Amino acid sequence: MDLINFEATELRLGLPGSTDDQPEIKSTTSHKTNKRSSSEMVSSVSDEHDSSRSPPPTKAQVVGWPPVRSYRKNILQGKKNDQAETGSGIYIKVSMDGAPYLRKVDLKVYQSYGELMKGLQDMFKCIIGLYSEMEGYKSEYAPTYEDKDGDWMLVGDVPWDMFLTSCRRLRIMKSSEVIES
Amino acid sequence: MDPAATGVTVAGTGADPAKTTMFPEEFLKRTFSLINSDKDRNSVSLVCKDWYNVERMSRRHVSIRNCYSVSPEIVTARFPAIRSVTLKGKPRFSDFNLVPDDWGADVQPWLNVFATAYPFLEELRLKRMAVSDESLEFLALNFDDFKALSMLSCEGFSTLGLEAIATHCKNLTELDIQENGIDDLGGDWLSYFPENLTSLEVLNFSTLTSEVSFDALESLVSRCKSLRVLKVNRKINLEQLGKLLVLAPQLIELGTGTFLEELVSGSVNGLENAFSKCGNLVTLSSFWDATLLHLPVVYPVCGNLTFLNLSYANIGPDELEQILSRSKRLVRLWVVDTVGDKGLEAVGSHCPLLEELRVFPVDPFDQQLGVTDSGLVAVSKGCPKLHYILYFCQRMTNAAVITVAQNCPNFTHFRLCIMNPSEPDYLTNEPMDEAFGAIVKTCTKLQRLSVSGLLTDLAFEYIGRYAKNLETLSVAFAGDSDLGMEYVMRGCPKLKRVEIRDCPFGDSALLSGLTQYESMRSLWMSDCNVTMDGCKKLAEEMSWLNVEVIKDEGGDDRLANKVYVYRTVAGPRKDAPPFVVTL
Numbered sequence: 001m002d003l004i005n006f007e008a009t010e011l012r013l014g015l016p017g018s019t020d021d022q023p024e025i026k027s028t029t030s031h032k033t034n035k036r037s038s039s040e041m042v043s044s045v046s047d048e049h050d051s052s053r054s055p056p057p058t059k060a061q062v063v064g065w066p067p068v069r070s071y072r073k074n075i076l077q078g079k080k081n082d083q084a085e086t087g088s089g090i091y092i093k094v095s096m097d098g099a100p101y102l103r104k105v106d107l108k109v110y111q112s113y114g115e116l117m118k119g120l121q122d123m124f125k126c127i128i129g130l131y132s133e134m135e136g137y138k139s140e141y142a143p144t145y146e147d148k149d150g151d152w153m154l155v156g157d158v159p160w161d162m163f164l165t166s167c168r169r170l171r172i173m174k175s176s177e178v179i180e181s
Numbered sequence: 182m183d184p185a186a187t188g189v190t191v192a193g194t195g196a197d198p199a200k201t202t203m204f205p206e207e208f209l210k211r212t213f214s215l216i217n218s219d220k221d222r223n224s225v226s227l228v229c230k231d232w233y234n235v236e237r238m239s240r241r242h243v244s245i246r247n248c249y250s251v252s253p254e255i256v257t258a259r260f261p262a263i264r265s266v267t268l269k270g271k272p273r274f275s276d277f278n279l280v281p282d283d284w285g286a287d288v289q290p291w292l293n294v295f296a297t298a299y300p301f302l303e304e305l306r307l308k309r310m311a312v313s314d315e316s317l318e319f320l321a322l323n324f325d326d327f328k329a330l331s332m333l334s335c336e337g338f339s340t341l342g343l344e345a346i347a348t349h350c351k352n353l354t355e356l357d358i359q360e361n362g363i364d365d366l367g368g369d370w371l372s373y374f375p376e377n378l379t380s381l382e383v384l385n386f387s388t389l390t391s392e393v394s395f396d397a398l399e400s401l402v403s404r405c406k407s408l409r410v411l412k413v414n415r416k417i418n419l420e421q422l423g424k425l426l427v428l429a430p431q432l433i434e435l436g437t438g439t440f441l442e443e444l445v446s447g448s449v450n451g452l453e454n455a456f457s458k459c460g461n462l463v464t465l466s467s468f469w470d471a472t473l474l475h476l477p478v479v480y481p482v483c484g485n486l487t488f489l490n491l492s493y494a495n496i497g498p499d500e501l502e503q504i505l506s507r508s509k510r511l512v513r514l515w516v517v518d519t520v521g522d523k524g525l526e527a528v529g530s531h532c533p534l535l536e537e538l539r540v541f542p543v544d545p546f547d548q549q550l551g552v553t554d555s556g557l558v559a560v561s562k563g564c565p566k567l568h569y570i571l572y573f574c575q576r577m578t579n580a581a582v583i584t585v586a587q588n589c590p591n592f593t594h595f596r597l598c599i600m601n602p603s604e605p606d607y608l609t610n611e612p613m614d615e616a617f618g619a620i621v622k623t624c625t626k627l628q629r630l631s632v633s634g635l636l637t638d639l640a641f642e643y644i645g646r647y648a649k650n651l652e653t654l655s656v657a658f659a660g661d662s663d664l665g666m667e668y669v670m671r672g673c674p675k676l677k678r679v680e681i682r683d684c685p686f687g688d689s690a691l692l693s694g695l696t697q698y699e700s701m702r703s704l705w706m707s708d709c710n711v712t713m714d715g716c717k718k719l720a721e722e723m724s725w726l727n728v729e730v731i732k733d734e735g736g737d738d739r740l741a742n743k744v745y746v747y748r749t750v751a752g753p754r755k756d757a758p759p760f761v762v763t764l
Contacts, residue, residue, distance in 0.1 A: 064277030064682075065657065066545045066573060066600045069334065071360040071388060073545070075493055 257298035265304035317342030321349035329355035336362025347373035412436025457481035466490035483507035518551035525556030529563025554581035582616035618643035645672025666690035688715025
């Protein structure tokens, strides 16, 4: 299940000025009189629109297909996220090595890693510090998180939006225990 | 009263007009007032001039299924006493983003004429119309008796328009806002209903996204004792729903809010209790975020349900089984394909009275299985009364559909969407021709058909040969040549609406429908092989047809990429935007 924001990564061939939410392209079949399999259509489309030099769209990306009303598409697809995005926040458990109790934090309250770190610092009264890719966390503790695949990752590697959708729980580890890979 | 119409002359047999019986106008009036069906009224008006006149003076409701087929002036001139109007605008494919914005179907020109011709207008039902806040305000201010507003798949308005309706419509009985492109600005439109408004019978705001004032809603529900349909939005939680139910146990149709939060057991009991007091509930819908945790609160009413709409709830087969095993009276069921084939087996086991099933895709672009051929077969085995199916699936076989046709020969609406364009039978790799062939051969009452999958001209030959009652046909990514469409246009005498996209049908196919277009409502063809020349030829042959081409930016000027053809007595559109060319 890929929860990456498609719009950020997709090359679009939409109509000029179109504001479709989905990455969609117009299918062109005007000159085809043969039976078309979908892959044939896909390659013919990319030939027709060669000027854009975009990668051939996947089979599914055709304007208005399948015929589901926008309203329905939006509400059903919004449900793909594991967390409840109904306005009640994304609450995840936070544990800190050595602390007796777990806490819960609403990720939706924060707009960036910086804000999250500050919030965690306040919560646990510890100094986590800022993360830099090269040097790791320059303090006693390092924030890690369990992602939707069950792996434990260092907080800060992926874009914030992606982190929001993949983070299952947080654990603030002692830096000495973090293994640099 | 027309003196010629009051006399009764001696009845004569045969065709001599001088000897035919004439009924007194009063008699005709009384009789016609009992006729409500538009179809019947249309037939009645064709009998003779007297009948035409009496009928038109007494008609209270008019349905205009294509707003450009007639002008408001013509409608109001013919029918002076209308109190209720149904108005539909854009071609259906506009729901799927195939029609550019600003195409038209503005309701305001109609309202302008209605303001003088129908000052006593009570009901307005709009589908695929462009509606602005100003129009809603105009409506609210110019029609003192206005009672019922229903909008489906419309766009262009915001919650500000709803504020105007709530504020000024003193006799409002119905406000039904469904699946529209509404600009939800939040705000408190619900609070604009005055304290003394107690007439509301239908309130449906289920698809609005922002919060409404619960206090205002509670007060409204409490004082509108005739409320029979209440569909709230996702911002209303279970506890609030419970409070509303206690105030309105008389409800016949309920749309829930979200099932998300965890209730304490006391609240759960209270909610179950509230449901159990709703003895009239026959329709339940919404069920956002429903899980087995709180679904049981609705069990007390399941036994009475005839329509269950779970199409906003991504539930699985187990949840569905739990509900269906208690809902033996179900006639209509809408679900999402997260229920899987296993869920559909439950449908087949528990719903012998089922007549309509719609299965929507949770994620059209996800290649995961959803529902397949076996689910469809399971339903057809257990539900012999099934006559309406809308089925989105990733794969299908000819054999399965043939079996389904045998199990359910009474289909009136068969809409199958295999989501990969031009997908063959996944077992045999053959086209899906035989599947649809079986449907049209066996289901002689078929009125509406949507085809999909890999189809050759043979499928269309079957349709043309057997689907003699077919009125609506939707085709996408199918066919080999012009012959395909020609078979249909020549073979199906009752066609009303045909919509085609991405098929190799060209000018010859377009022109093969010449004799049909007179009796059809409309034809849509997009991304086919139709040229401007072909369209011009069609326009020349038939003067009371509007042949409109929607021009795309760029692209070959000789091609007519999107063609919309419809009969009209109003002549070419006067409000056509620059990208719509009438030939």
